[in-house]
Amino acid sequence: MKAVIINEHGSADVLQYTDNFPTPTPADNEVLLKVHAVSLNRVDTVVRKGYPGQTIPMPHILGGDMAGVVAQSAKNSDKFKVGERVVVYPVKLPEERDPHYGENTFLNDGWQFFGMQRHGAYAEYIAVPEENLVKISDNVSFEEAAALPIAGLTAYHAIFGTIDLKPDDVFFIWGGSGGLGTFAVQLAKQKGAKVIATVGKNEKKSVLESLGADLVLNHHEDDVVAETRKFAPKGVDLLIDYVGPATFDKSFSLVRKNGTIVACGMLTGMEVKLHYQQFYFRHLNLRGIFLGPMNEFVEFVEMKNQGRIKSHIHQVFDLKDAADAHRLLESGNYVGKIVLKIS
Numbered sequence: 001m002k003a004v005i006i007n008e009h010g011s012a013d014v015l016q017y018t019d020n021f022p023t024p025t026p027a028d029n030e031v032l033l034k035v036h037a038v039s040l041n042r043v044d045t046v047v048r049k050g051y052p053g054q055t056i057p058m059p060h061i062l063g064g065d066m067a068g069v070v071a072q073s074a075k076n077s078d079k080f081k082v083g084e085r086v087v088v089y090p091v092k093l094p095e096e097r098d099p100h101y102g103e104n105t106f107l108n109d110g111w112q113f114f115g116m117q118r119h120g121a122y123a124e125y126i127a128v129p130e131e132n133l134v135k136i137s138d139n140v141s142f143e144e145a146a147a148l149p150i151a152g153l154t155a156y157h158a159i160f161g162t163i164d165l166k167p168d169d170v171f172f173i174w175g176g177s178g179g180l181g182t183f184a185v186q187l188a189k190q191k192g193a194k195v196i197a198t199v200g201k202n203e204k205k206s207v208l209e210s211l212g213a214d215l216v217l218n219h220h221e222d223d224v225v226a227e228t229r230k231f232a233p234k235g236v237d238l239l240i241d242y243v244g245p246a247t248f249d250k251s252f253s254l255v256r257k258n259g260t261i262v263a264c265g266m267l268t269g270m271e272v273k274l275h276y277q278q279f280y281f282r283h284l285n286l287r288g289i290f291l292g293p294m295n296e297f298v299e300f301v302e303m304k305n306q307g308r309i310k311s312h313i314h315q316v317f318d319l320k321d322a323a324d325a326h327r328l329l330e331s332g333n334y335v336g337k338i339v340l341k342i343s
């Protein structure tokens with residue numbers, strides 16, 4: 001089958017196209033998916049370079065965000081028939097599940113991310129558990145669907161699965177211009193919240209305004225704290241910070257009393273300082289999240305099927321041009337998602 005593989009860690013140059021990689025054989029509970037589109041995530045570049053603490057057997061196929069068509073159903077199941085159009089929950093869940101975690105099955109040890117602990121979808125075919133599939137309607141393109149899982153589900157979980165964000169509450173996100181940000185802006189608007197987002201380049205502002213952001217600031221040029229205070233004098237109710245050390249102090253001063261910071265990434269490092277006294281004195285909530293549960297993924301995809309959410313796709317590349325797609329991702333000169341299509 002066609003695939004883009006890595007045989008070693010390194011720059012985008014290590015991504016190699018082949019049309020001769022073995023097609024996977026699905027296990028009994030898995031379908032064989034004909035991949036039509038796979039979207040890029042920052043984690044793809046991290047795995048490509050060598051994920052700290054992870055040994056990745058080579059050759060390896062990246063890609064956790066995929067949409068396509070069922071090419072072979074799971075054994076003894078006709079829940080998803082050949083030809084069904086689907087999008088895939090990006091983690092293979094472990095069989096042993098602690099009831100304590102409820103719907104948050106991804107909190108059980110032993111999960112495997114497609115494209116990290118298992119082969120991903122920069123390929124013509126992939127074997128995926130049937131339980132990971134969600135149907136997409138005919139009005140949703142494979143490219144739009146492939147944009148949804150990792151960035152979209154995390155945004156959905158942050159906004160629909162943490163606090164009860166109410167109309168006229170204020171939502172803030174650093175870096176509204178990325179995959180996660182372009183979904184988060186729209187989802188917070190669906191809740192009726194007022195939305196503040198930041199971008200690194202002024203030319204990215206208009207996209208966020210078109211997605212519904214009420215105030216868009218430049219995180220390099222503007223005094224973000226002062227401008228946000230003018231807009232929301234008491235502070236913001238919910239804030240997403242995936243940037244980490246470079247922004248956390250400001251995040252801390254931006255949330256109102258009893259406000260919530262959702263931490264879901266580490267773009268600038270792994271450790272931040274927390275002002276412990278202010279943390280309890282102001283009744284702040286700090287919530288870490290990693291993806292989100294399958295039931296929320298189903299709700300989110302349904303939102304997409306109903307045409308209530310836009311996948312903002314910056315550019316679609318052919319699979320064989322995956323290296324160029326990675327270079328664009330690493331340049332930061334895009335808004336929303338970058339997608340590979342596999343014909």
Ligand SMILES: NC(=O)c1ccc[n+]([C@@H]2O[C@H](COP(=O)([O-])OP(=O)(O)OC[C@H]3O[C@@H](n4cnc5c(N)ncnc54)[C@H](OP(=O)(O)O)[C@@H]3O)[C@@H](O)[C@H]2O)c1
Nearest residue numbers: 154174175177178179180199200242264265289290291332
């Ligand atoms: N916890 C989870 O389950 C989960 C799931 C998905 C993603 N993530 C993480 O969340 C982060 C965002 O994901 P993504 O898919 O949206 O990535 P992305 O498309 O690469 O976007 C990165 C965003 O970060 C912004 N940014 C970079 N440096 C910044 C800084 N110093 N201050 C403020 N903003 C800054 C960029 O803004 P400009 O380019 O405009 O400067 C851009 O909007 C990544 O770190 C990713 O690993 C975590």
